[in-house]
Amino acid sequence: MEKQNSRFRWVVFASVLFTYLLMASQRTAPGLITDQVMRDFNVTASTIGLLTSIQFFVYTGLQIPMGILVDHFGPNYFLILGAILTGLGTILYSLGTHELVLFSARILTGTGDATIWVSLVLILSHWFNVKEFVRLIGLAGMTGSLGFLLATVPFSAWINLLGWRTAFFSAGLLLCFCGILLTFVLIKKPKQIFPNESLSVKKEFKLAGTLALLQRTFSDRQAWALFFCHFGVVGGYIGFISSWAVPYGMSVYGMTRSDASQLIMMGLIGALIGAPLTSWISSKLETIKRPYVIVHFTILLSWSSFLFFRGNPPFPVVVMLFFLIGFGFGASALTFALVRQTFPIKESGIVSGFANTGGFLSAVLLPSIFGTILDFFQTTSGSMTDGYFYGFICPVIFSLIGLIGVSSFKEKRQDSGRKATVHSS
Template identity: 35%
Template sequence: MIQESPRALFGVFLTVALIYGLIFMERTAPGLVTPELLHLYRVSPAVLSLMTLAQYFVYATLQVPVTWVGQRWPAEALLVAGAVLDGVGTVLFGLSHTFFTVVLSRGVVGLGDALIWLNIVQVLARRFSPGIFGRIIGLVAMTGNIGAIFGTFPLAVWIQGSGWRTPFLAMGGFLIAMAAVSWGVFFRWAPAPGATARVRRGLPWQAVWQKRPRLWGPVLGHWGMMGPFLGFVSLLAVPYLETVHHVGRVTASLYMAAGLLGSLLGGPLGGILADRFGVVWPYRFVAVENAVAWMIWTWGSSWFPSWALLTLFGLTGLANGASVLTFAVTRHFFPLEEQGLAAGLANTAGFLAAVLVPLGMGLWISLGGNYASMIGVAGLASLLGVVGSFLLPAEPQTRPAS
C-alpha cells in the first residue's frame, strides 16, 4: 500500500462509491418500466425475462474469467472499462426501439457489471491498510444499496414525470462521465508499483474442486439468498404489485424500496452476527429466514395486507443483503490462493438464480398461471439456500492456512 494523503484516499473512495451507487441504481431500474416494455413490444413475461437473462447470465458466466483477467491487467483499467460499458448499455436501453436492442443493451450492462465489484476490491486493497479495509468495503457496499433505493421511489417519480427514456439516458451519460473522472483520479493517485504487482498463474481449479462439500455450501447458499430477490425485483415486482394488489408504479416502488432498505441493513447485521457467533450459524439462520419468508409470501400472495407485504419485501431484502456472508464463508473455509475462485463460483450461482427465477416466473404465467402464484418459484429457489447452508460443517473450523 502506498502512503497517500487523506485527500487522495478520500478522492479514490468517493469516486469508487459513486460509480457503485450508480451501477446499483441502473441494475434494478428496468423493473420499474416492465409494464411499458410488455405493452410497447407486445411480448409475454417469459419473453421479457430474456432482458434479465441477458444481463445476469453474462455477469454470471464472466465471474471466473474476470478473476483470470484480473491477474494480468490493472484493476483500475478494468473498473473504468466496466463503468463505460455499463453507461453505454444504459444509454442504449434508453434509445431502444426494438426488443432485440433492449436485450442487447442489458447484455452490454451485464458485461460491464462483471468488471465492477472484483476490481473495486482490488483498487481499494492497494490503497487502504488492512486495519480499515473491511470498513471501507462495507461503506462502498452500502452506497450500492443506497443507489438501489434511489432506483425505486425517486426514479419512479422521475419516470412518471418525464417518461422512461430520459432517466436511463441521463444515468448512462453520468456513468460514462464518472468513468472518465475515475480514470483521471486513478492516474493522479496511482498506488506504488509494488502494490500493483500481478501474479501470473492459473486458477486453482483442482484444489477447489477437491473441496466440493465445502464449495456446495456457499454456491447453493448464495443461489437461494440473493438470486430470488434480485431476479424478482429486477423484472416482475412491479407487474405483480400492479396486477395482484392494484397499486400504481410509484406506490409499487415503495415496496421495492422496503426490500432494498432491508438489503442495506442485512450486510451490517450479518457481519455483526458473524463476529459474535462465527460464520456458519448466521449463514444458516439467514437462509432459513429467507426461505420461511418466501414460503409465507407464497401462501398469502394474493390477499396479504400492505403492512405484511412491506414486511416480506423487507425480510427477503434483508437476506439478500446478508448474502455477503457468502464471501465470509469462502474466506473461512478456503486457503487464500483458492478464495477468489471459490467466491467467484458462489457469486456466479447467485446471479444464475437471478436469471432463472424470473424466467421460471414468466414461463409460469405464460403457461396459464397467475402473478400471485408465481411467487412460489422464488420460494422453491430459496430452499436450495437452506440446503447449502446445512452442507457447511456444524461447528466453526479454524480457517485453513494460506
C-alpha cells in the same frame, strides 16, 4: 503496505462505491417500465423475463473469467471499462426502437456490470487491511442496496418527469463520466502518490497455474457451499424486483407504479439495514456462519409465506415480507467475508467470482421461469393472482438450496482465519 495507511484510500473507497451505486441501479431500473416496454414493443411477459435474464446471464457467465483476469492483471482497468460499457449499454437501451436493440443493450450492460463486484473486492483488499475490510464489505453491500433503492421512487420520479428514454439516457451518461473519474482515481493519482509502489498488477498470465487454480476451486467443497449459499439469497430477490415486483403490486393489489415502487422500497430498506448490521453482529459473535444460517432460514420462511397466502397476503404482511427478504439480501455480503476468511487473498478473485456466479445464476433463472408461469396462467385461466402464487414456488426452492449451502459450510475459527490471511499476504 503504504497504501493501507494513506488517506487517499478513502477517496478510492468513495469513488468505487459511487460507481457501484449507479451500476447496481441499472440492474433493476428496467423493472420500473415493464408494462411500458410490453406495450411499446408489443412483447409478452416471457419476453420481458428473458430480457431481464439475459443481463444476468452475461453477468453470471463472466464472473469466473473476471475473477481470473483481476487476479492476474489487477482490477483497476476492468472496473473502468465496466463503468463505461454499462453506461453505453444504458444509453443504447434508451435509444432502442426494436426488441433486438433492447437485448443487445442489456448484454452490453451485463458485460460491464460483470466487472464491478469482483473488482471492488480486490480493490478494497489492496487498499485496506483485513480488519477494515470486514467492516467495509458490509458497507459495500449496503451501497448495492442503495443502488436498488435509487431505482425505485427516485428513478420512477425521474422517469415521470422526463420520460423513460431520457431518464435512462442521462443515467448512461453519468456512468460514462464515472469511468473517466475512476481513471484518475485508480490509475493516474496513485502513480503520483506511490511512484515506487506496485499497483498489484501481474504482468504474466500462466495458463497452467490458472487451470490448476480453476480445478482446485471447482473441486473445493467450501467453494461449492458458498456457491449454493449465494444462489439462495441473491437471485430470488434481485430476479423478482428487477422484473416482477412492480407488476405484482399493480396486478394483485391494484397499486400505481409509484405506489408499487414504494412497496419494494421496504425490501431495499431491509437490505440497507441487513448489510452493516449482520456484519457487525458477526464481528461481535466472532462467527459468520451462525447468523448467516438464521438469515437464510428467515428468507425461506418469508418466501414460503407467499404460498401460504396463495400469492395474496394481507398488505401489512406483504410489507413485512419484503423487508425481511431485503434484509436477507443485504446480509449476502457475508458470503465474501467467508471467502476472505477461508481462502488466500491471491485466490480471492476467482473464489469470489465463483460464489457470485451462484447468486446471479438464480437471478438468471427466476425472471424467465416466473414469466413463463405468468403467461401460462394468463392464457389458461386469465388469473394473474394464480400465476403469481405458483410463481412463488421458484424463490422458495432457491432459498431452500441456499439454506443447505450455508449449513454445509465449515467455518474456520477466527484465529486460524487470521493466520491464513496473513500467510497469503
